[in-house]
Structures are given as structure tokens and as C-alpha cells.
Amino acid sequence: QVQLVESGGGSVQAGGSLRLACAASRYGWSIYYMGWFRQAPGKEREGVATINSDGITNYADSVKGRFTISRDNAKNILYLQMNSLKFEDTAMYYCADRYGVRSMATPLSTTNYIHWGQGTQVTVSS
Secondary structure (H helix, E strand, O other): OOOEEEEOOEEEEOOOOEEEEEEEOOOOOOOEEEEEEEEOOOOOOEEEEEEEOOOOEEEOOOOOOOEEEEEEOOOOEEEEEEOOOOHHHOEEEEEEEEEOOOOOOOOOOHHHOOEEOOOEEEEEEO
8 A cells, every 4th residue: 555645844935935744665676657747726637747757757837947856765854845836836735656667658647647646735915
């Protein structure tokens, strides 16, 4: 059973930074995709950033240049560094993964992912 536990959310003023972390229990999988997704009240969950086992990253246009996804394979932790935060970044942020898939046509699509964490809230005040 894969478990994903997010942390690092909080409240910050616009222009500030936060770093989210996702601790993943993973056993023996070397091919995978992992990603960060977010859902604001009244909106659908959307992809923010993804990374695969080859280190290939994808970002939503709305966060390019501001957010950086990375991973620590030794610790099985996925990170999301968020800089220059905007009010519209306010949402619940979720970590998700999918194993055994080497490539995806649409890695930011939520339907590609099987395991999900419980989420961590990010609130940006203007």
C-alpha cells in the first residue's frame, strides 16, 4: 500500500515562498511519475507540476518560473518550492503518484494518477 503524506502548507503573504514536501512509501519501484496538484474551492483539481523517474519535469503555465518540483530519491520525498506566491495560488495541494509508467502524453492530468495524499492547505493573502 503506497502512502503519501504532504506537509509544509501554511499562510503567506503574496510574494512570499513556501516549500511543500511529500513523504512517499515506495517499495521496489524504479519507474514512476509523481506530481503536485491543487484544488481551490469551487474549482476542479488541476495539475501543478510533475516529475518522472527520468527526471523530466512538467509545469502548468500558471506556475512556470515560480515553482520548482524536485525529489530526494534516497529519502523518498517529493518537494515543491513555491516562490513569488500569488493570491490565486491559494488551494489545497495534493501529492500523487503512478508507478510502472515510463511516459505520459498528459502528465498534468489528474486521471493518470492512482495514489493520492490527504493534502496540505496553502493560503496566500494579497
